Amino acid sequence: MRTPTLPLDAPPRPAAGSRWGLPLLLVAHLSRPRPGGSGSRAVLILPLVAFAAATALTLTVLAGVIMFLGWEGHELDIYPTVAGLAGAILVIPLLSLGAAAARLSAHRRDDRLATLRLLGATSGTVSAMTVMESAMIAFGGALLGTLLYGVGLPLVGLLSFGGAPIGAAALMLSPLVIVGVVAGMTALAALSAVLSVRRVVISPLGVRMRRDAPPLRRWHFVVAGAVILLAVGALQVMQAGTSLLVMRVTFIGGFAAGIGVLNLLGPLVIAAIARSQVKRVKTPERLIALRQVLESPAATWRQVGGVAVTCFVAVVAGSGLGLISQVPNGDLDEPSRVLFSDMSTGIVLTIAMSFLMVACSVGVGQAAAVYDRADLYRSLHLLGMPDLMVSRARRRAVLAPLRWTVIVSVLVAGVLVFPLVGLAVVLAPLSVLTIALSLVGGVGFVWLGVWATEPIVRAVVGAAE
Amino acid sequence: MPWTGPMHTVVIDAINVTQSFGHTHALSGVSVRISRGEAVAMMGTSGSGKTTLLHCLAGITQPTSGTVRLAPPIGAAASLPVVTVSDLGDGERSRLRRERFGFVFQQGLLLPELTAVENAALPLMVAGISRTAAQQHAAHWLAALGLGGLEDRRIGQLSGGQAQRVAIARAQVNAPDVVFADEPTGALDSTTSDEVMTVLLDSTIDRGGALVVVTHDEAVAARCHRVLRLCDGRLVGGPHA
Structure with missing residues (x-):
C-alpha cells in the first residue's frame, strides 16, 4: 500500500493581529448550531428571549414612570412621587431578571471552553470570548425587546389613568432613552459575564467553580440593625420639619436602605x-x-426576593386605599376619587409586573x-x-421560598400597620381580596415560569436513552 | 432454556440482541447470560457496543430486536413470572431499574446538595420507605463500605474514592439483583481504583447479586469472574457468552 505524502512543510504561523480578532472568530464559529441539537439552539435562544423580556419590561416601566414624572404640576402632584416609588420597587426584580439572563448566556459553553483551552487558547482569549458572546446575545435580545415594547404599546396604552386611557403616544420613549436601555442591557450582560468568568477556572480539563457559594455571615444582622437605626434617626429628622428636597432625599434614602436591609436579611430568613x-x-x-x-440561600433569594417589597407595599397601600374607597362618593372631590382609583390600578399593575419579572427570572x-x-x-x-x-x-425549590417570602412580607406589613389592615379586612374586604388574589395570581405566574422549563428537562433526560 | 444451573442461577438472559441507530448497528445479535453471584466485565474499544449492551440489559433502552429476560427476585415466590425486560414500557422499565437494579457511574453523579447518607438513602425513599428507616439502612451500608462517621458530609467534602463509595452504597441499599457499573473507576487513581473495585465486588457478590462492569481497564476486568469482549457490536469469540 502506498504511503500518502505527509505535509512536512512548517505549519502556518499566526500573523500579529488585533487582540480581539481571535475571540470574535471563535464566537462566530461556536455560535453555529450543532447538528440535531435542540439543546444547543436553546442555549442561544433562551438568553435571547430572556433579554428580550427584560428589555421590553424595562422600557414599559420606564415609559410609565417618565410619563407620570411629566405630570408634575398636575392638579394632584403626588403622581410623580408614587410612580417613582413603583419604578423603584421594580428595579430589584428587573436587575435580577437581567442578571439571570446574563448568567444563562455566560454559563452554557463550559465543554467548548475547556476544549478550546485544551487546544491552547489562553484563559484571556476564552474569557474575552465568553464576555463578547454574552454581550452580543444581550444586544440581539435587547433589540428584540425594543420591538416587543413597540408592539405592546397600543395594548398598554389602553390602561386608564387620570380618568382616561393613557394612549400609546404618552408611552413613547425618546430614541436616546431606548438606546440607553439597549446599551445598559448589553453592559449588564458583559459585566455579569466578567463576574461569572472570574468565579470559574476554565482549565483544559473542564470548568469548575473557584469556591463554593459564600456562607451567610452573622454580621449581616449587625449591619441590618445599624441601617434600621439610621433610618429611624432620619425619620426623626424628617418629622422635625425640613425642606421638601431633604424630605424627598431622606425618603428615597430610607427606601434604598430598606431594600438593602431586606437583601441582607432575606437569605438569612430563607436559610x-x-x-x-x-x-x-x-x-x-x-x-x-x-x-x-x-x-x-443567597441565590434563592436573588430569584424570589424581588417580590418582597411589592408584597409589603401592596398590603400597606392596598389596605389604605381599600379604606378610602369606603368613603361615600359625595365626600371626595373628583380629582381625589380619580387619584385613588389610579393608585389601586397602579398597585395591581406593580404586583403583576413584579411577579412577571420574577417569573421570567425564575424561568x-x-x-x-x-x-x-x-x-x-x-x-x-x-x-x-x-x-x-x-x-x-x-x-418546590423555587415555590417554597417564594411562598415564605410572600407570607413573611405580608405578615410584616400586617403587623407594622395592624390597625390599618385590620380595619380594611372588616370594612373593605373586597379590596383586600383583590390584593390577595393578585398575590396568588403572581405566584401562579412564577409557577408557569418553572413549568415552561419542563421541555428542557425532558430533552436533557431523553438524551440518556 | 433452564434458569438454574449446577453452579449458579441465571438472573439475566439476553438472546440475539440487536440495537440499531439509523443505519448504524451498535449491537448485532448478541446473546449473554449472567448468573447470580457473578461479576462480568464488558470490554472493547470505544464504539464497540459495550455501553449499548449495558443499556439494553438494564432496561435503559429497548433493543431493536431480540429479548432480555430477568428472573424473579431472590426469595420471591416460585410462581412469579420471568420478566421480559425488552417488552416493557418506559414506566415499567423505570420501576424495574428502581427496584431490581443498582447503578454506579464513572463520575458518581450524586446530588451535591444532599449529604452522603441522604444520597445513599435516596433509592429507598423513592421506593416509598420512610426517611428514618431509609437513612438508617443507608448509614449501615456507608459504615460497611468504610464511610462510618462521614454520613453528614456533603459530596463536595469527600474525596473521589469516598464519593464513589457513596455511589456504591446508593446502588446497594435496595439489594438489587444486578448492579451495573459504567467505568466505575475511570476517574480514580490506581490505588483508589483497586479499593473501590474491592468494595464493589464484595458488596455485590457477598449478598448474591450479579455485577456487570463496563471498563477499559484490564486490571479491573481481571478481578471479575468473566470477561466479555465486544468488537463492532459483536461478542468476540461467538454470539453466545
Missing part, C-alpha cells in the same frame, strides 16, 4: 426556615428542594440550572427516579 424544615421532611422531592435552597434561572445539572438528571432517570419527582423537587 433559617429551610433549616428548620429539612430534618422533618419525609419525601425525597421535599428533601432535595430544601437542600437546594440551603446550598445557596431563565431554572433553564440554566437544568443545563448545569444535565448529567445528574440523566443519572436520576437511569436510576429509575420518576421524572415527575425531579420536576416536583425543582418546583
